[in-house]
Structure formats: structure tokens, C-alpha cells
Amino acid sequence: MTVEDKNQEDTIPFYPDHIRTEFYVTIGVAIVVVVIGIVGFFTPLGLGVPADPMNTPAHVKPEWYFLSLYQLLKFIPKNVGTIAPLLIVALLIIWPFIDRKPDTSKKNTRIRFIVSALIVTVLALLTIWGEVS
Numbered sequence: 001m002t003v004e005d006k007n008q009e010d011t012i013p014f015y016p017d018h019i020r021t022e023f024y025v026t027i028g029v030a031i032v033v034v035v036i037g038i039v040g041f042f043t044p045l046g047l048g049v050p051a052d053p054m055n056t057p058a059h060v061k062p063e064w065y066f067l068s069l070y071q072l073l074k075f076i077p078k079n080v081g082t083i084a085p086l087l088i089v090a091l092l093i094i095w096p097f098i099d100r101k102p103d104t105s106k107k108n109t110r111i112r113f114i115v116s117a118l119i120v121t122v123l124a125l126l127t128i129w130g131e132v133s
Contacts (some may be wrong), residue, residue, distance in 0.1 A: 067130030068123045 012018070062070050073081040103109065 061130070064127065064131070068126035071126045071130035071133065 061067065069081070069085060076084075
């Protein structure tokens with residue numbers, strides 16, 4: 001008996017064995033899904049009163065990453081507050097394609113740093129303010 005014959009005896013063929021195993025797993029998962037669906041159909045769980053989109057409770061706040069936009073909406077009109085962030089993100093995406101000139105001035109770098117630091121500070125303050133308000 002050669003090494004190749006022994007290796008062939010130790011292997012399991014893919015077609016009938018693994019395909020059959022995967023078929024059994026698929027049937028088992030389908031049965032579990034159908035049983036859960038039937039149980040859910042006959043014993044539905046209610047979560048309480050349905051939500052009223054026209055009446056937002058006072059204690060509802062967005063997640064922390066939206067708090068600055070939430071606070072900003074209290075000071076500017078709603079249509080501007082919804083469109084302005086989208087335009088700012090679009091501008092940030094296309095900015096590298098607009099500004100193609102080489103930057104050699106230290107003054108421009110300093111101005112960009114100051115403006116970026118100011119924007120990050122304002123966003124952080126609006127986030128904190130939105131959390132405590």
C-alpha cells in the first residue's frame with residue numbers, strides 16, 4: 001500500500017457526503033425559522049402603544065454623534081439644518097478634486113489649522129450642550 005492509496009482512504013468525498021450534510025443543515029434551519037414564524041404569528045408580542053410621529057416626547061434625544069446636529073436645529077430653520085450638513089459633507093468629498101494647486105505657504109496651513117480647530121471645538125460644544133439640555 002503506497003502513501004497515495006492511504007491518503008485516498010483517509011479522505012471523504014465532497015459530492016455525496018458534504019452536499020448531504022449541507023442539505024440537512026439547510027432543512028434544519030428552515031424548520032427552525034418556520035417554527036419561530038408560526039409561534040410569532042399565533043402569539044404576537046406588543047411593544048406598547050404605537051408611536052405618534054406628530055408628538056415627540058420631551059425626553060427623547062438622538063445618539064451622541066447626532067447631538068451637535070440636534071442642537072443646531074434649535075437655532076436655524078429646519079430646511080437649512082437638514083440640507084447644510086449634506087452640502088458640507090459633499091464639499092468635503094469633492095474638495096481634493098477642486099483644490100489642485102500645491103500648498104507652499106505657512107500662512108494657509110495655519111489658517112486651515114485654526115478653522116479646523118474652531119469647527120471641531122464648535123461641534124464638541126454643541127454635542128455637550130445637546131446632552132445637557
